[in-house]
Amino acid sequence: MTLLAAEKLRGGYGGADILNGTTLRVGASEIVVIVGPNGAGKSTALKALVGLVSLREGRIIFGDEEVTGLRADQLAARKLCYVPQEKNVFASLTVQENLEMGAFLRRDDFSARMEQIFDLFPVLKERRRQAAGTMSGGQRQMVAIGRALMLEPRLLLLDEPTAGLSPKFTEMIFTKIVEINTMGVAVLMVEQNARDALAIAHRGYVLVMGQNRFEDTGPALAANPEVAHMFLGG
Amino acid sequence: MLTDILQLLIYGILLGSVIALSAVGVSLIFGILRFAHFAHGDLMTAGAYFALFFMTATGASIWLAFPFAVLAAILVALAFDRVVYRRLRRTRPVILLIASIGVAFILRNAVLVIWGPDITVYESGIKPPMRFLGLRIKEDQLIIIIGTVLLVILLSLFLQRTRMGKAMRAMADDPDLARITGIDTDRVILWTWVIGAGLAAAGGVFLALDTRLQPTLGWDILLAIFAATILGGIGKPYGAIAGAMVVGISAELGAGLPGVFGADWSLTSYKPAITFLLMVAMLLWRPQGLVGGRA
Amino acid sequence: MMEHVGASLIYLLDPFVLAFAGIYAVMALGLNVQWGYTGQFNIGVAGFFAAGAYTSAILTTAPTDNHLGGFALPIVIGLAGAVVVSGLLALLIGLITIRLREDYLAIATIGLAEIIRLTLKNEDWLSNGTRGVFAIPHPFQGMPADERNLAYFVLVAVVVVGLYLLLERARRAPWGRALRALRERESAALAAGKNVDRFRLEAFVLGSAVMGLGGGLYAHFAGFISPEVFEPMFGTFIIWVMLIVGGAGNGKGAILGAFVIWWLYTFTTGLISLAPVKYATQLGALRVMLVGAVLIAILLWRPDGLLPESRDVGGKRK
Numbered sequence: 001m002t003l004l005a006a007e008k009l010r011g012g013y014g015g016a017d018i019l020n021g022t023t024l025r026v027g028a029s030e031i032v033v034i035v036g037p038n039g040a041g042k043s044t045a046l047k048a049l050v051g052l053v054s055l056r057e058g059r060i061i062f063g064d065e066e067v068t069g070l071r072a073d074q075l076a077a078r079k080l081c082y083v084p085q086e087k088n089v090f091a092s093l094t095v096q097e098n099l100e101m102g103a104f105l106r107r108d109d110f111s112a113r114m115e116q117i118f119d120l121f122p123v124l125k126e127r128r129r130q131a132a133g134t135m136s137g138g139q140r141q142m143v144a145i146g147r148a149l150m151l152e153p154r155l156l157l158l159d160e161p162t163a164g165l166s167p168k169f170t171e172m173i174f175t176k177i178v179e180i181n182t183m184g185v186a187v188l189m190v191e192q193n194a195r196d197a198l199a200i201a202h203r204g205y206v207l208v209m210g211q212n213r214f215e216d217t218g219p220a221l222a223a224n225p226e227v228a229h230m231f232l233g234g
Numbered sequence: 235m236l237t238d239i240l241q242l243l244i245y246g247i248l249l250g251s252v253i254a255l256s257a258v259g260v261s262l263i264f265g266i267l268r269f270a271h272f273a274h275g276d277l278m279t280a281g282a283y284f285a286l287f288f289m290t291a292t293g294a295s296i297w298l299a300f301p302f303a304v305l306a307a308i309l310v311a312l313a314f315d316r317v318v319y320r321r322l323r324r325t326r327p328v329i330l331l332i333a334s335i336g337v338a339f340i341l342r343n344a345v346l347v348i349w350g351p352d353i354t355v356y357e358s359g360i361k362p363p364m365r366f367l368g369l370r371i372k373e374d375q376l377i378i379i380i381g382t383v384l385l386v387i388l389l390s391l392f393l394q395r396t397r398m399g400k401a402m403r404a405m406a407d408d409p410d411l412a413r414i415t416g417i418d419t420d421r422v423i424l425w426t427w428v429i430g431a432g433l434a435a436a437g438g439v440f441l442a443l444d445t446r447l448q449p450t451l452g453w454d455i456l457l458a459i460f461a462a463t464i465l466g467g468i469g470k471p472y473g474a475i476a477g478a479m480v481v482g483i484s485a486e487l488g489a490g491l492p493g494v495f496g497a498d499w500s501l502t503s504y505k506p507a508i509t510f511l512l513m514v515a516m517l518l519w520r521p522q523g524l525v526g527g528r529a
Numbered sequence: 530m531m532e533h534v535g536a537s538l539i540y541l542l543d544p545f546v547l548a549f550a551g552i553y554a555v556m557a558l559g560l561n562v563q564w565g566y567t568g569q570f571n572i573g574v575a576g577f578f579a580a581g582a583y584t585s586a587i588l589t590t591a592p593t594d595n596h597l598g599g600f601a602l603p604i605v606i607g608l609a610g611a612v613v614v615s616g617l618l619a620l621l622i623g624l625i626t627i628r629l630r631e632d633y634l635a636i637a638t639i640g641l642a643e644i645i646r647l648t649l650k651n652e653d654w655l656s657n658g659t660r661g662v663f664a665i666p667h668p669f670q671g672m673p674a675d676e677r678n679l680a681y682f683v684l685v686a687v688v689v690v691g692l693y694l695l696l697e698r699a700r701r702a703p704w705g706r707a708l709r710a711l712r713e714r715e716s717a718a719l720a721a722g723k724n725v726d727r728f729r730l731e732a733f734v735l736g737s738a739v740m741g742l743g744g745g746l747y748a749h750f751a752g753f754i755s756p757e758v759f760e761p762m763f764g765t766f767i768i769w770v771m772l773i774v775g776g777a778g779n780g781k782g783a784i785l786g787a788f789v790i791w792w793l794y795t796f797t798t799g800l801i802s803l804a805p806v807k808y809a810t811q812l813g814a815l816r817v818m819l820v821g822a823v824l825i826a827i828l829l830w831r832p833d834g835l836l837p838e839s840r841d842v843g844g845k846r847k
Contacts, residue, residue, distance in 0.1 A: 084411070514626070
């Protein structure tokens with residue numbers, strides 16, 4: 001079942017178009033990865049999905065509703081949550097307060113959900129009273145993902161969740177993404193660590209110049225010699 | 235001589251208290267709405283005069299007038315937000331800054347139109363200061379310091395314990411992320427004006443109580459408020475309070491110390507200059523504030 | 530009532546009013562170099578205004594015990610001194626603050642203007658304190674008042690037109706284009722690094738020097754200056770309103786704005802003379818509120834001003 005369908009997106013930041021007809025689909029329980037060279041419009045595509053880029057053309061369907069042009073907070077209320085690449089935690093708030101802010105839209109009791117997230121990322125429980133800004137990059141990424149999970153999203157958008165992380169943390173974030181997926185959350189992410197990301201992905205897209213270039217299952221893309229030659233370093 | 239220095243410290247804490255109450259608001263507004271609110275000093279002035287208005291109209295004491303002044307200043311701030319700032323929120327922050335200068339002039343001159351240019355006081359008559367180990371402090375001054383402490387505790391409870399308070403800190407940290415997260419930013423902005431204007435009015439009443447009421451009451455202290463905000467780091471209410479104490483104490487010490495050490499000159503007329511140099515040094519050296527924060 | 534309105538309107542064309550409007554146009558042209566060309570947020574205009582006015586006054590008044598000098602030099606030398614001193618002051622301040630973000634620059638410049646005013650107020654040896662500097666020579670001293678004002682207006686008009694042509698040329702030159710690129714943050718279009726700071730510093734100094742010239746012109750026309758003249762309202766704020774109302778970025782806008790706002794302000798003076806004297810201060814305050822309201826109305830409904838910047842040379846402006 002298709003959860004998200006974004007058709008022929010065109011648009012950018014006011015200047016020249018960065019997206020030139022990008023199309024993306026995510027199934028209800030899939031992990032989908034977008035890879036591609038720098039400047040291909042990968043992050044822009046994610047931002048376009050949550051209304052942070054002005055679209056000239058194209059439409060976005062989430063569930064059974066058209067959501068083209070809705071703002072990020074309106075999408076969050078519809079259980080489509082976005083985690084930006086940088087500046088993705090409230091630095092002066094504690095870990096727990098960050099999670100509480102993630103639940104701002106909820107008026108019900110979310111303590112059980114918070115416990116679930118602490119089970120997923122035990123280090124966050126240990127450091128629940130620490131200011132998020134004082135944590136390491138990997139831990140901050142966990143805070144950011146945890147905050148987005150507070151709304152019990154159906155689809156999680158992650159923009160380069162492993163950027164700048166050590167191999168150890170990179171591996172651990174990918175493991176957690178698989179775990180989140182088994183909790184019933186679909187994931188769409190942009191990744192530079194293409195090989196590792198494709199390894200855990202059900203499907204992948206290769207974007208070039210804001211257009212779909214390849215689309216296949218994760219392992220098949222990783223095995224595709226042309227893709228490998230282009231971005232996977234041989 | 236030690237007594238003299240301690241006396242200067244008391245004056246510094248007193249000045250710092252008044253600055254702190256306003257700097258908290260400026261810091262939150264700067265963090266959340268992303269502009270330096272140049273009308274904040276004049277909001278203090280308006281608050282101080284609202285208290286005077288209530289006292290003359292009802293014959294009540296300053297302490298009964300206090301909540302009225304706070305409420306009235308909040309309404310004024312919300313009105314300006316509705317009519318001016320909200321409509322400019324989509325433009326660049328610097329346009330909001332320019333608009334706030336316009337608002338500052340409108341407010342100050344409205345005070346002039348309504349209450350006239352004359353300097354006045356809440357209650358006439360001179361009360362002798364209390365003496366304590368050779369230090370002098372007036373009853374009003376003691377009340378100002380205690381009142382500030384109480385308000386800061388209340389503010390802290392709000393910011394640390396309530397959902398809206400936490401959302402306010404979150405938005406001061408990063409407005410874009412707050413929006414993406416689903417925080418109701420319009421309500422946060424509304425509460426920012428409530429807190430900012432309320433504390434500004436309190437600061438204005440305290441300042442007028444310690445000195446005198448005049449239409450430039452708040453404007454004259456605006457630079458010190460900005461200095462405290464920058465020292466504390468934009469968007470950091472606790473930093474602003476600490477910054478205010480640094481500014482208040484260094485202004486009083488800077489102005490008074492030469493006299494304590496027997497100099498026949500004084501820097502009293504240059505207090506704003508002392509504050510200012512502190513601020514410029516800070517801007518150049520650590521624009522993110524003493525304890526970190528957004529640059 | 531109607532006759533008063535009529536009289537007020539005719540008064541707007543009095544050379545006395547026009548000369549002041551022209552002097553403000555000089556200041557607005559200076560500010561336009563900083564804000565309009567470069568996007569520098571200087572709200573310490575009053576500081577450079579005062580530096581120019583006091584420099585020219587001190588250089589040209591007869592020797593006195595009241596303040597430094599006077600040096601009894603010709604007015605041309607005084608005006609040149611005004612340009613140099615305010616330019617140097619800007620250089621000094623600019624070297625420290627040029628890299629600050631626009632809102633921080635705003636706070637820094639207003640602080641400096643206030644310090645300059647405090648200094649002029651407190652240092653009697655330099656500036657005669659709050660009593661101010663008087664008997665500042667007028668270039669057309671011997672003439673009857675009307676002719677003297679008219680002659681001065683012509684002088685100011687020549688300066689305004691000359692400055693306009695000069696600054697407009699600079700704006701169209703590579704120098705001006707580079708500044709505009711900076712303003713629009715097209716940093717990629719520029720060789721990065723030192724050049725950027727240098728361009729910004731040049732614009733800051735040039736703009737401030739023009740303000741200093743405006744200050745000098747003010748001093749010789751008014752004949753008397755005191756620190757009160759350079760309070761934020763008339764030293765800085767009204768000039769900002771003029772530039773924004775007229776339209777930042779182009780000299781025509783700055784000049785138009787100066788005249789429109791000064792006329793508006795003067796026109797309301799005429800009307801106020803109808804009211805009882807005891808309300809004079811309040812009515813004055815009402816006029817300042819009006820200026821504030823005009824500023825906000827323009828920001829809300831016509832953010833590019835009455836004469837928006839022409840786009841022929843500028844590329845598009847967001």
